[in-house]
Amino acid sequence: MTSASIGALEPVAEIKFGQVGLANLKLKRLDPEGLAAELREKVASAEKLFLRTPVVLDLSHLSALPDVETVRDLFERIRASGMLPVGLSYGTSENEALSQALGVPVFAKFRAAYERDSEAAPVSRETPRPPSRAPAAAPTPVERATPPPPSASAPTSGLLHDQPVRSGQQVYARGRDLILNALVGNGAEVIADGSIHVYGALRGRALAGAQGDERARIYCQEFHAELVSIAGHYRVFEDIPADLRGKPVQVWLDGDKLLLKKM
Template identity: 75%
Template sequence: MSSVPIASLEPVAEIKFGQVGIANLKLKRLDADGLAHELNDKVANAAQLFLRAPVVLDLSHLSTLPELDTVRDLLARVRASGMLPVGLSYGTSENEQLAQALGIPVFAKFRAAYERAGEAVAEPARATPAPPSRERVTTAESAEDIPVSTPAQVATIGQLHDKPVRSGQQVYARGRDLILTTLVGNGAEVIADGSIHVYGALRGRALAGAKGDETARIYCQEFHAELVSIAGQYRVFEDIPAELRGQPVQAWLDGDRLMLKKL
């Protein structure tokens, strides 16, 4: 019996959400067919999260930078899966030249932590501080921003939302926890930079630690989630143990694993 190469048993790429709505696709090895297969599976299993999601391709973990035609093919594979490649992550000057040849931008916030050629890496520009927290509720018919009157100098533990979040709506707690006192319906999405607390049924999607806080958690009284995510690590309904469905549940990260446990 022929042995299977160890490399073929490992995932081709790791995908992780850095900011709400944008994904960093880190290529771990050069395997266009394997990448296409993995992305097709991700879109099929979590279309709400991945279908038409903007993607930044990160080539920094490959031993050598691929040729122009190879990268063009990789981007085509990403696009064919249903995701939308929008640029390359920051790397070396060669990487920037490659992006220019492809006619796509380079995203500095997804930059590599090193330069392959041993060049010094400049400090990234500091992000502009976010304005005081605002609750955003978006429906399929309209969108509005509802300001929360919180003095900027006062630390706030959580943002309270006391209305049902229905299909097509999104609630985002920027820079804080999100506390929901009622239903999160199918097709709805709740997002927080901190933890999410649902004192009711969670039937839609919950994304905690949206800006990378790996200590964030998700708590709910009745667990029927379509998808849960913490700091970019996610699980979809099909991955959730049957014994947890409809139960009070908490979710947290243990390293790169998203854990679920009955409260």
């Protein structure tokens, strides 16, 4: 089997996302037709998550940077799938020139699992906002196993939030854990650079390890999550085994595998 045929067996692109639902589309090889087909499939399979999702195109893993017209064509294919391309990822001089030619920004500090912002100050915010949608890599079977003990270096102080998080709201604990004493509703989003503890029902989206901390975890008393993510790796509700739904669950990351287990 040639290297070209081996490459054709792999996904064209891998999607990860930052702490505000902005999708990072990492192109693994230049295959516009294959990319368009993959994105159409993602949107068709979960329209509520993927339709009109803002996308940052990451070209850093290609062997050579494409020319302006090629990238313009990629943008059109992304847009035709139902997603919305909003810029390029990473701030190299070549990317900067490309972004200027395309009239789009460069997101040099995109917060994904493979890029950490070590200078982030431990502050927090709570901001109502329209619900965001966060796409990700092609789904793989969810695995359940015995979790390792939490890391001693994980954040020890947390942001305490006592009120329900309603649809369209976001609560973000920057540089720390997030502790929620009420439910997280459908269409709501809770985010933490550390772990997330939900002492109630989790029905919206929970994104832990938002700056790439793979040791972060998610704990909840009643699991109905639309999406759970740790350091950019995520699963949607449809991918979760039925015996975990409505149960106390913890979520953690083992390499590239997002694992879930009843508590």
